[in-house]
Amino acid sequence: MKANRLHVGIVLAELSNDFVDEELMRKAKERSSGIESTALAHYLILRSEFHSNN
Numbered sequence: 001m002k003a004n005r006l007h008v009g010i011v012l013a014e015l016s017n018d019f020v021d022e023e024l025m026r027k028a029k030e031r032s033s034g035i036e037s038t039a040l041a042h043y044l045i046l047r048s049e050f051h052s053n054n
Helices: 005-016 022-031 036-052
Strands: none
Touching: 005 036, 022 036
């Protein structure tokens, strides 16, 4: 995992502005087996990794 707290902060800022990457949210829901409470955590990880690679 290359993401650090800076990348997590970027994702939290996006979420506070109501921005959600629909494709990554779909992947997060697949990883969480449809459990909504863990889908957000998976989304946070996936999106943070996305930002760490850019």
